[in-house]
Amino acid sequence: MNQKFFQQKIKNNPRPIIVEFWAPWCGPCKMMAPALKKAAEDFDGKVDLWKINADKEPELLRDLGVKGIPTMFGYFEGKEIARKTGAMAPQHVNDFFAAVAEQKPFIRSLSWVERLIRVLMAVAVAVVAWLNGPAYWLFAVAAVILFSAVYDRCPVYKVLRLQVKSWLNGTVKSEE
Numbered sequence: 001m002n003q004k005f006f007q008q009k010i011k012n013n014p015r016p017i018i019v020e021f022w023a024p025w026c027g028p029c030k031m032m033a034p035a036l037k038k039a040a041e042d043f044d045g046k047v048d049l050w051k052i053n054a055d056k057e058p059e060l061l062r063d064l065g066v067k068g069i070p071t072m073f074g075y076f077e078g079k080e081i082a083r084k085t086g087a088m089a090p091q092h093v094n095d096f097f098a099a100v101a102e103q104k105p106f107i108r109s110l111s112w113v114e115r116l117i118r119v120l121m122a123v124a125v126a127v128v129a130w131l132n133g134p135a136y137w138l139f140a141v142a143a144v145i146l147f148s149a150v151y152d153r154c155p156v157y158k159v160l161r162l163q164v165k166s167w168l169n170g171t172v173k174s175e176e
Helices: 003-012 027-042 058-064 090-101 112-131 136-153 155-169
Strands: 017-022 048-053 071-076 079-085
Touching: 003 058, 017 027, 017 090, 027 048, 027 090, 071 090, 079 090, 112 136
Parallel strands: 017 048
Antiparallel strands: 017 071, 071 079
């Protein structure tokens, strides 16, 4: 399947589409398969799931910029609205389907356990920094780790992320 044919199929589909690139030898792909099957059943009639074997379509992967598998794309009216590379927990697979069904980008949020682990790591690094002199570069590392625990809730980060993404996509609009 070439990219032109792929884009034509996506554009002509009446519902949002999730395309998963997988391979039979891929462990994370096998791990995600039950969650994908369940999400496809839960969103039946709202979102279509297309599974494409990466080993059989290397040109399409290259054309779409797929760097690893599993990779999932969300499309609506021929346009990419979501992309995620790597394995996802079942809840995140379901969240991906929900985002695509609503024609919204997929933004994975951290669980409270992941946040707590990052906060504790930041505190540990800060303590080591304090005990070593103080080591300012370690304080900076601790600050980055701490920020990573709350970045998805930070309004400044959200605004900057969208602006940088629009610059990278070439969609910056001038103020009128």
